[in-house]
Amino acid sequence: MRYELYYWPSIQGRGEFVRLALEEAGADYVDVARMPARAGAGMPAMMRLLDGESVACPPFAPPFLRVADTKRLIGQTANVLLFLGPRLDLVPKREASRIWAHQLQLTIADWLAEVHDTHHPIGGGLYYEEQKREARRRSANFCVERLPKFLGYFETIVASNPGWNGGLVGRAVSYVDLSMFQMIAGLRYAFPRTMARLDPKHPRLVALHDRIAGRPRVADYLASKRRIAFNQSGIFRHYPELDALR
Amino acid sequence: MRYELYYWPSIQGRGEFVRLALEEAGADYVDVARMPARAGAGMPAMMRLLDGESVACPPFAPPFLRVADTKRLIGQTANVLLFLGPRLDLVPKREASRIWAHQLQLTIADWLAEVHDTHHPIGGGLYYEEQKREARRRSANFCVERLPKFLGYFETIVASNPGWNGGLVGRAVSYVDLSMFQMIAGLRYAFPRTMARLDPKHPRLVALHDRIAGRPRVADYLASKRRIAFNQSGIFRHYPELDALR
Numbered sequence: 001m002r003y004e005l006y007y008w009p010s011i012q013g014r015g016e017f018v019r020l021a022l023e024e025a026g027a028d029y030v031d032v033a034r035m036p037a038r039a040g041a042g043m044p045a046m047m048r049l050l051d052g053e054s055v056a057c058p059p060f061a062p063p064f065l066r067v068a069d070t071k072r073l074i075g076q077t078a079n080v081l082l083f084l085g086p087r088l089d090l091v092p093k094r095e096a097s098r099i100w101a102h103q104l105q106l107t108i109a110d111w112l113a114e115v116h117d118t119h120h121p122i123g124g125g126l127y128y129e130e131q132k133r134e135a136r137r138r139s140a141n142f143c144v145e146r147l148p149k150f151l152g153y154f155e156t157i158v159a160s161n162p163g164w165n166g167g168l169v170g171r172a173v174s175y176v177d178l179s180m181f182q183m184i185a186g187l188r189y190a191f192p193r194t195m196a197r198l199d200p201k202h203p204r205l206v207a208l209h210d211r212i213a214g215r216p217r218v219a220d221y222l223a224s225k226r227r228i229a230f231n232q233s234g235i236f237r238h239y240p241e242l243d244a245l246r
Numbered sequence: 247m248r249y250e251l252y253y254w255p256s257i258q259g260r261g262e263f264v265r266l267a268l269e270e271a272g273a274d275y276v277d278v279a280r281m282p283a284r285a286g287a288g289m290p291a292m293m294r295l296l297d298g299e300s301v302a303c304p305p306f307a308p309p310f311l312r313v314a315d316t317k318r319l320i321g322q323t324a325n326v327l328l329f330l331g332p333r334l335d336l337v338p339k340r341e342a343s344r345i346w347a348h349q350l351q352l353t354i355a356d357w358l359a360e361v362h363d364t365h366h367p368i369g370g371g372l373y374y375e376e377q378k379r380e381a382r383r384r385s386a387n388f389c390v391e392r393l394p395k396f397l398g399y400f401e402t403i404v405a406s407n408p409g410w411n412g413g414l415v416g417r418a419v420s421y422v423d424l425s426m427f428q429m430i431a432g433l434r435y436a437f438p439r440t441m442a443r444l445d446p447k448h449p450r451l452v453a454l455h456d457r458i459a460g461r462p463r464v465a466d467y468l469a470s471k472r473r474i475a476f477n478q479s480g481i482f483r484h485y486p487e488l489d490a491l492r
Contacts, residue, residue, distance in 0.1 A: 058402070079352055083345055103305070106322040110306075121368065121380065121384065145371055
């Protein structure tokens with residue numbers, strides 16, 4: 001089955017959580033908005049679906065997925081992964097396990113939204129420079145209170161997973177593990193000093209990050225041009241003044 | 247089947263989205279943390295499950311649901327509704343419709359998080375009084391930019407729903423409709439001036455709110471002591487200085 005991923009072409013953002021799943025599974029997919037605008041692809045194709053009044057189930061925002069040759073669009077990152085998980089064999093088969101994996105993914109989504117708001121605590125439509133003062137306060141709160149809480153929670157989940165030794169859900173690698181890799185990688189880019197302090201306290205998440213990075217398809221992907229580099233337009237941004245734990 | 251809902255006992259909060267589904271369906275449920283602490287209920291029972299190292303799939307935060315006589319806990323509001331929807335007959339049966347309903351519910355969850363952050367833009371662990379200045383800026387942005395965008399999006403979804411005339415998903419009432427009722431009710435409590443300006447622009451959502459409020463079981467519930475009143479500790483809070491559209 002062929003998948004079409006639609007996401008902003010110049011950042012990893014939320015689209016990266018879907019890309020990692022498609023790459024690990026070796027799925028046949030195209031990253032539509034990053035293709036040339038001719039031949040019905042590129043940003044114009046994405047914007048047509050996003051604004052399009054003719055779309056039956058219009059998404060509120062990217063990323064969204066289209067199963068090729070159907071009209072069906074699926075939006076909301078965690079929802080896309082809920083849909084793809086069983087189809088890419090990246091989640092256990094039992095309903096209870098799929099619900100549990102999704103629950104963890106939604107907690108990652110909440111965490112990611114808090115990361116975004118460290119540099120945009122007032123509004124996503126304003127520039128960082130317009131909210132630097134507030135960003136400093138919010139980031140300090142995030143690094144001291146929230147980040148250790150999220151990391152500690154997921155460290156416990158790995159420790160208590162009765163299945164695979166080292167992952168979050170079940171015995172095999174899941175899309176939640178891939179997302180956790182992305183969280184750790186992104187947090188290290190955005191908050192290097194803070195993460196250098198916190199990393200030793202969550203050795204299981206560090207090991208999980210390394211194990212995912214070393215998987216053949218993921219390693220190929222990370223070394224390819226398909227992997228957009230972290231940058232200052234994405235969700236994970238490195239502003240030294242926001243890296244609060246020293 | 248008997249359900250146990252666990253949520254903070256003195257606010258509607260995220261728990262209310264689950265309560266409304268259970269109430270509309272006439273489900274057999276108990277609101278555990280609101281019961282007396284004796285007999286294994288009340289807040290101590292909730293905190294035991296939240297902090298409990300013996301819990302197999304521990305939730306990150308309330309609300310969470312237990313299907314009675316099982317050890318299974320389900321957390322994350324939208325995930326609880328994903329689980330309950332088919333069991334309470336509050337979502338269409340086809341997988342594509344369930345995924346679509348869930349996608350809308352996740353967009354409501356994002357919206358609700360933004361409502362929360364209007365009064366807590368810096369940190370949930372700080373008092374409102376410690377972040378009033380930032381709250382004013384964030385609320386102005388929310389009322390002018392974000393709120394009209396969310397309302398406009400969902401108004402379009404009702405308008406384009408090929409099924410039930412007046413609801414968000416399918417032909418019959420869904421848990422997403424119940425959640426939309428709660429959003430409109432809460433926004434009117436928190437931002438009465440702003441919503442008085444915006445209500446005329448989304449007549450379908452106003453009609454949906456009224457229709458849900460008039461459903462017999464929902465009306466019974468809203469008139470009962472089981473419905474906690476809106477208050478200044480919940481997600482929807484009325485601070486006149488944050489009600490930005492005049």
